[in-house]
Amino acid sequence: MSTDPFGDDTPVYVISVAAQLSGLHPQTLRTYDRLGLVSPGRTAGRGRRYSMRDILMLREIQRLSQDEGINLSGIKHILELQRDNVRLREELGKAHAALEELAKELESTRSVAARLAQHRRHGESTGTPGNDLVPIRHTSVVVWRERNSD
Numbered sequence: 001m002s003t004d005p006f007g008d009d010t011p012v013y014v015i016s017v018a019a020q021l022s023g024l025h026p027q028t029l030r031t032y033d034r035l036g037l038v039s040p041g042r043t044a045g046r047g048r049r050y051s052m053r054d055i056l057m058l059r060e061i062q063r064l065s066q067d068e069g070i071n072l073s074g075i076k077h078i079l080e081l082q083r084d085n086v087r088l089r090e091e092l093g094k095a096h097a098a099l100e101e102l103a104k105e106l107e108s109t110r111s112v113a114a115r116l117a118q119h120r121r122h123g124e125s126t127g128t129p130g131n132d133l134v135p136i137r138h139t140s141v142v143v144w145r146e147r148n149s150d
Contacts, residue, residue: 011041011049018050022058
């Protein structure tokens with residue numbers, strides 16, 4: 001993870017520089033901002049400041065418009081779908097991680113239940129109750145350990 005204070009999302013370029021870097025006219029940048037296609041940062045005086053990510057987005061908007069013939073409304077919809085896709089992929093990754101954790105907890109719980117059942121059967125067959133187990137909380141799973149007979 002980059003700790004560079006001037007990374008891709010840092011709004012540092014004034015509109016004239018951003019226009020030059022993106023190959024667009026400053027008025028086009030203002031229009032894209034007004035339409036919500038790109039949202040540059042703002043200074044205290046409300047001046048626009050563009051990040052490198054914004055400039056790359058401006059280039060992509062230009063490519064979709066000029067090379068693909070997509071109108072600005074279509075481009076806005078495409079960009080929204082791309083953002084949704086990224087967000088949903090992140091949520092899916094989190095859901096997979098949570099599912100993996102739950103599967104591990106289930107496996108642990110099944111193991112404990114099997115050991116308890118075995119211990120209980122052993123106690124019933126010898127006539128001694130299986131009360132030498134004590135619960136110990138381990139993360140989000142209850143773990144049973146045998147009590148020392150000291």
